[in-house]
Amino acid sequence: MHRFNLSCPPLLRTLSIAALASTLVGSAPSAAAEDKPKSSPTPAAKAGASRDWWSLKPLVKPAVPQTGNPIDAFIRAKLAEKQLQPAPEAEPRVLIRRLYFDLLGLPPKPEEVAEFERACSIGDRQSATSSLVDKLLASPHYGERWARHWLDVVHYGDTHGYDKDKPRPNAWPYRDYVIRAFNEDRPYARFIQEQVAGDVLFPSTRDGIEALGFIAAGPWDFIGHAEVPETKIDGKIARHLDRDDMVANTLQTFNSLTVGCAQCHDHKFDPIPQRDYYRLHAVFAALDRADKKYFTDAKLTARFAELEHRQRTLTAQRTALENKPKLTAGKELESLDQQIEAASKAKGGLRPEYGYHSAVSPTQVTTKWVQVDLGRSVAIDRVVLRPCYDDFNKIGAGFGFPVRFKVEASEDAQFKSGVVAIADKTAADFANPGIAPQIFKSTGATARFLRVTVTKLALRQNDYILALAEVQVFDSTGNNVALKGGVTALDSIEAAPRWRKANLTDDVAPAADNSGALAELRAKREALLAKFTDDTARAQLAALAKDMEHVAAELKQFPKPDVVYAGTVHYGGGAFSGTGPAGGKPRVIKVLHRGDVKQPKDEVIPGAPGYLTGLPGEFTLPAEHAEGERRAALARWLSSTDNSLTWRSIVNRVWQYHFGRGLVETPNDFGRMGALPTHPELLDWLAVEFRDNGGTLKQLHKLIVSSTTYRQSSSVQRAAATDSANSLLWRQNRRKLDAEAVRDATLFVAGKLDPKLGGPAFQDFIVEKPEHSPHYQYHLHDPEDPRSHRRSVYRFLVRSQTQPFMTTLDCADPSMQVGKRNESVSALQALALLNNGLMVTMSKHFAAKLDAGGGDLNAKVERAFREALSRAPSPEEKGGLTAYAQQHGLANACRVLFNLNEFAFVD
């Protein structure tokens, strides 16, 4: 009855199109209405929709109808047509609050308001505004504000999403890159190029790598990649959907078109044939989302990647060689393995306090140590190391027991002087003892501290650790002097009750019953394998070991690389291997019939869409090209001066954030399903102006906010009957503050906002069960924690479990590309602003700040208004709030202020 397709655009009934278009367009110019699709979408779909559409046409700079600020000229001309009068200019205190929130996302301080009002009253308002705007655009908080808008569009998040929703600890360098790019006023063309192909076009720059976080910004299906290989249907679907997200993110962000509709068939309304969509897949076909290690020196990055690749290849060769005898050993080995498994499981009454467990290391040859303070100097007779038991990865007995290590004693806690060796097992691998206690006789060491230093760790899964259940130090009378001794270590995972340093001297260790037998079995196994390893293999293994040593030695010379989660060629193993092992060669992309991975058709070559009348989508790439050349070609196409969509799209986005609505009301859709521009000439004029003047966003902001149109009042006595929605801008729009602005303003007004820039995200939740599916528990977070008092752009964005307070305030969902946020009013919002722990806590801090400022209650209430609302209270307001504060406390009065309409809106 049904065929399942990945995700198709919904059917549109011909009946509703005209009706919808008219609803959407509103009072848009009627001339454009002729471009609407004809009655039935079907013929268009067959032929590919027409390119004759406003947004696809080349940009031509229209003549400005009047003198003065061109924005005002275009707006005024339209108003005059409809006989509408522009609203008067907003009062200075209204304007400064508007500019602060628009450009910085924060309110002005009362003294800044007073200063601006004074400057406006004594001098030229225009120049006072101009210098204020310059000051705000130069503030680092400008980048934070506008980066947040950008992160909405590219659906950036700090976790993968889907059901496991694991954290992405290295996503933030991309977020910081965006902030930096805005603050440095990166030319827009370069901003595009860096994000799509920065590694190719700007090698040797930090930005060129970190910007690639753009490609990886969206969600990633952990299970579909890490647990299902590319050869299986579910694995194919997961990788197809993953690339679809890269393609959709790129085209929707930079070109405001929805290309995803073409994955099952030619786009029904826009000129995007299915082939063009798959050509875009080919552009990203070599990539995966993964951690990318890098150095600012591109040569280092390349060499490092090469070495890591070599290391992986050598390891694979070694495994293959080691596996060969396993095959020939056959039944005998199988039986031994079964016996070993049975013996490993005979663990006896295991207590929950397993022992000490080091931090996990990606490399085996790493030095780690753990030591016991015996409390006083003791003549040591013998040291006993007790191994752990843990079923993790079916390891069982001997879990984490070091492969190479030494045992030393010293009077010096730092082990810098007077070190006496008790045992040195660093020259050769130590056979895993199972849970048998390992006894090392001392030859007369007298010391207070006993240290185990490990030079080669034990294998855990794909990583390495050191774990020990107990360290016992016996004196000559047989007394364990280490019992309850203080334990220090280079590192420790501290996951009580199982793993913690204190467990090392708690007298709890797995019983030593069958471990002798186990060791014997393991020795037999080794001998068996050796029997089946021929001399050639032995020689090969030795050579490999040597090569690996060389690689490891060179890798050791490198400084610690930086890491960013990015779109990159991935070198992995298991199900998620990526294209790296095959040299980063792009996957073959074929058109999928009906978007079904089981029905691949013709292979496609990489290319950009052909929908622009002034810019072809073909790439001219040589037959043998590196994968990055594909992205570089797309980046050039996107940033081309002839890409009319790119320039229209960005100026419209900027306009939207200044007016609450774009000149095109659908910022992510400039196709036939989107709205038509209310002021097409103004849009094109801005696009050309912006493009031809270096693509500087700061100049664009300045141009917009200096216009009379922007500076109009939003309050009017009567709404204009012919344009009650204000699409022609006869006044400024009153705008509801977004979730981040509300939160940041609350912290700021309360005097608690930490202005620190950049770095890893703060977490306003507690993570439970991180090892499986992490639970992000927001209600366990203490709103008093100063680490969380940073700007909201630095918040750790969880996709599956979004922050309830922010979500209630219509914060963008990081699973979706958000060109424009929903704006709602609800009872739950009221409850959040009244009662959320953060609001209540900040109300108290605000009150404390007011108290610290001194004066009587009247004076405090007066100041509270100025801080929160940038204005003085009316006598009634002051009386009302003072009386309330008298009865219920100043903190409750501050809560009332934080809940006022005026606090939640910018006029």
Next chain:
Amino acid sequence: MKPTCPARSRREFAAQLAGGFGSVALASLLEESGRAATAPAGTPPLPHHQPRAKQVIQLFMLGGASQCDTFDYKPELQQRGGKKVNFTVTGGTQASAGPLLRSPWAWQQHGQCGRWVTNALPQLATCVDDMAFLMAMNAPTSEHSAGQTMQTSGFVVPGFPTVGAWVSYALGRLTDNLPVFVALPDPVGLPWTGKAAWTNGFLPAVHQGTMLNPAAENPVPDLFAPKNSGLASAGSEHDGLALLAKLNRARLQPGDSRLEARIASYELAARMQLAVPEVLDLQGETAATKELYGFGDAKTEPLGRNCLIARRLVERGVRFVQLWCGSGLAGASGNWDNHGDITPGSDFERMCVRSDKPIAGLLKDLKARGLLNETVVLWTTEFGRTPYSQGSKGRDHNGNTFVSWMAGGGIKGGTTYGESDEFSFKAARNTTMCYDQHATLMHLLGYDHEQLFFRHNGADRRLTDVHGSVIRDLLA
């Protein structure tokens, strides 16, 4: 039902008021202002036809409830247990199929309709004449989160609105005092995708499910100020809201309904502060009612309590209740994902016991109170399980076929639709997917699923994507 006056005039009417709102108008005003701000979406259409029901309870058995051990009787499977059949394995965790596993539960026919049910669900077996079964449901995935997201939103990828959000968007609210869409997670923990399981997706945030956690200090987030804040008292809250309204009213601006809507939102919040504790206060329920839901037995009371609360929510005008049985985030034993064992004494039995009496009690109670006439009850799970064994006693995931049932307003009880193959491995005849179930649900609520859409990023999105047909055979 939803007020019938057109949106524009409603909004304008409200905009003229300086204060003091009538009941339902209050919340409608909020939703209006939300819609106004997201204009491209437009306003949802009024019902397309006479509705058969006005409320919904969705019961979600998380983990993939085994159809082979509950409702899908296959004599062939019972006879040939232990034999190998060459199945083509398409999903799940195993690479190859184990031998057939006969259900260790006893099958028996029940009710007038003669529906086969095992003795794992003795109480639900007494309700079969009120239930209509979809016997050949098919899911495009055998992965938990994708399956769960599919059954709740109609898409395998995250980000799409859930059924409850669509219902909220289309039908609006029946009461001002409680949220329109309420989610009741299993007390043991949240579903696979956490709180995204009741997301509004790209619909405005007002359509998001509100999670109700009856045991918490704040059963609805931020319902009251934290107890330890030391700020809030009855007086401070009452006087604070009054002062807030006064200050806000003094600065109303003409032509901006959002400002009035925000004032109204605080009135609604105050009403919710009274209504939520009231709905959770079960003291007024009789001992007989509580017994019906399984109170007094630690095995059944946790879910019984939520089922009883679901009835009370529906009674008080909540439009859509999503009730979860099982958690994806509380370890392997907290749900219906019975890979290891489906025999008596297993987690499978525990899940059956946990839900059987409470859900049967809910159906009976709704019916006795006349609420079942106007409420659709929907029982579903992310996918089914294999007729062959995993290990010796368990079953693997199987998206090829599973069973779901519906009951209540407009549903013809005792009917079945669709049939799986001889072993219950694959849907064989009259296959349905969640699209059809959702289409049927919307039909019962008065909506044509093909005519209800919301524009998002250049596409008119539907609950049923490009699929779905109303299953007429199930309609009364």
